[in-house]
Amino acid sequence: MGNNIDEIQTLWKQREINIQNIDISKLRNKSLELERKILFRNMTEWMACLIVIPVFAYKASIANTLWSTIMYSEVVLGAFYVAFRIYKNGRYKKEVDPNENSLLFIKQLKANLNKQIRLLKTARYWYVAPLMIGVVGATLEQIYLKWNLNHLPWGAIIYLVGTLLFSAFIIYLNEVLAVNGLKKEINYLD
Amino acid sequence: MNFEQAYKEYSNSIKRVCFYFEKNTEKANELNQEIWSKVWKYFDTFNEDSSLKTWIYKIAHNTAITHAKKESSQLSTISLEDLEVKDNLNQEEFRDLLSFLDHIIFQLKPLDRELIILYLEGSSQNEIQQITGLSPSNISTKVSRIKTIIQKGLILGGING
Numbered sequence: 001m002g003n004n005i006d007e008i009q010t011l012w013k014q015r016e017i018n019i020q021n022i023d024i025s026k027l028r029n030k031s032l033e034l035e036r037k038i039l040f041r042n043m044t045e046w047m048a049c050l051i052v053i054p055v056f057a058y059k060a061s062i063a064n065t066l067w068s069t070i071m072y073s074e075v076v077l078g079a080f081y082v083a084f085r086i087y088k089n090g091r092y093k094k095e096v097d098p099n100e101n102s103l104l105f106i107k108q109l110k111a112n113l114n115k116q117i118r119l120l121k122t123a124r125y126w127y128v129a130p131l132m133i134g135v136v137g138a139t140l141e142q143i144y145l146k147w148n149l150n151h152l153p154w155g156a157i158i159y160l161v162g163t164l165l166f167s168a169f170i171i172y173l174n175e176v177l178a179v180n181g182l183k184k185e186i187n188y189l190d
Numbered sequence: 191m192n193f194e195q196a197y198k199e200y201s202n203s204i205k206r207v208c209f210y211f212e213k214n215t216e217k218a219n220e221l222n223q224e225i226w227s228k229v230w231k232y233f234d235t236f237n238e239d240s241s242l243k244t245w246i247y248k249i250a251h252n253t254a255i256t257h258a259k260k261e262s263s264q265l266s267t268i269s270l271e272d273l274e275v276k277d278n279l280n281q282e283e284f285r286d287l288l289s290f291l292d293h294i295i296f297q298l299k300p301l302d303r304e305l306i307i308l309y310l311e312g313s314s315q316n317e318i319q320q321i322t323g324l325s326p327s328n329i330s331t332k333v334s335r336i337k338t339i340i341q342k343g344l345i346l347g348g349i350n351g
Contacts, residue, residue: 008287008340012310015288017205019218022226024194031227097252099239102304103323105252109259185259188267189300 049083052076052131063138071138078130085126089119106189113182113189120182123174128167135163191242193233197226200243203311204250210295210307211254212261221257225250244320247308251321255300270302270335275342290343305329306336 022030053076060072097105119126139160146153191199204225205218212218228249236245273294291310295303301322308318318329 005337009310009312011287012206012291013202013312015206017202017209018215019205019208019222021201022197022223024197024230027227027230030223031231034224034227099248100252101248101321101323102251102255102301106255106301109256181260188259188265189255 047083049079049086052079056134059138065141067141068138071134071141073134074137075131075134078134081130082127085119089115110186110189113186117179117182117186120174120178124171127174128170132163132167136160139163193230196229196233196242196246200246201226204246206311207247207250207254207307210303211258211300213296214261217257217261221254224257225253228253240320241317243313244317247313247317247321251304255304258300267299268297269299270306270332270339273297273335273339275339287340287344291340294339294343302332305332309333309336 056072056075056079060069060076063069063072100108139156142156143153143160146156205222208218208221208225212221229246232249236242275294295306298306301324304322305318305324308321313321315326315329315333318324319326322329324332
């Protein structure tokens with residue numbers, strides 16, 4: 001080899017890398033900012049579900065029929081359940097353990113990704129169904145009642161179709177797109 | 191050694207880790223910040239069971255792997271064993287050794303990328319073993335493969351150091 005390894009290593013270390021120096025005095029704030037960011041991301045994922053609760057609790061309280069009350073209450077309970085599942089099993093970013101070597105770290109990272117995949121693959125059962133059964137049930141009742149009064153319930157029909165399409169889209173996002181993205185991440189780590 | 195001294199000693203090495211895990215300068219800067227924030231956060235827990243260098247490199251490499259995995263997963267990467275240096279290297283493209291090394295390193299899977307960076311940083315086999323967790327025989331095989339690749343690149347590309 002024309003260049004021995006010492007020369008190559010020297011050349012390597014002399015290389016100028018265009019990355020800014022950090023401001024040590026601001027590290028404490030940066031570190032806290034990073035922790036806040038992670039906390040906020042984890043919070044938003046399940047807080048979004050909790051927004052559904054007051055809306056459908058109100059709808060249940062003013063519903064005209066027992067069926068509607070049951071259906072809207074189901075959405076409220078479903079939202080609690082989904083929020084709980086996301087909180088318990090949701091996306092989890094593995095924190096770096098300074099005492100772990102990369103082989104172990106990657107192994108655990110992959111285990112976490114596989115856990116997320118298992119969760120996402122069943123999104124239609126634990127995420128979409130608990131929220132949508134009540135909405136679909138209440139809408140079907142509206143269609144039925146209006147139909148009996150000889151009205152064409154176009155508004156309710158469009159709402160039902162929109163709900164079903166939206167559900168299919170959520171299932172696709174979780175079970176196909178997100179899962180494929182995570183599989184690529186695992187492949188990269190292998 | 192206090193934190194400021196550690197930063198002074200290892201900041202350039204860590205910058206190289208960031209550069210080779212995040213090609214985009216903005217992302218590499220972000221990664222650099224994240225690594226040093228973590229070193230700062232855990233600094234008081236360092237108990238000298240290993241060297242400070244090994245300890246900081248572990249944090250740096252594991253943070254880099256996590257940071258880069260989402261975007262790098264869109265690219266196809268290969269292992270050192272599967273890497274081949276083409277016989278028709280473009281001499282315009284690889285006008286020096288560093289651009290050839292860049293070409294090699296950016297293709298590699300994270301653990302092999304980590305290993306070649308540590309090797310070029312001059313880390314000992316024991317340090318590489320502690321940081322990566324690879325067995326000594328595995329490291330020897332991979333290092334020997336790295337040497338062969340560099341040699342082939344130098345010959346085929348007519349590259350000058």
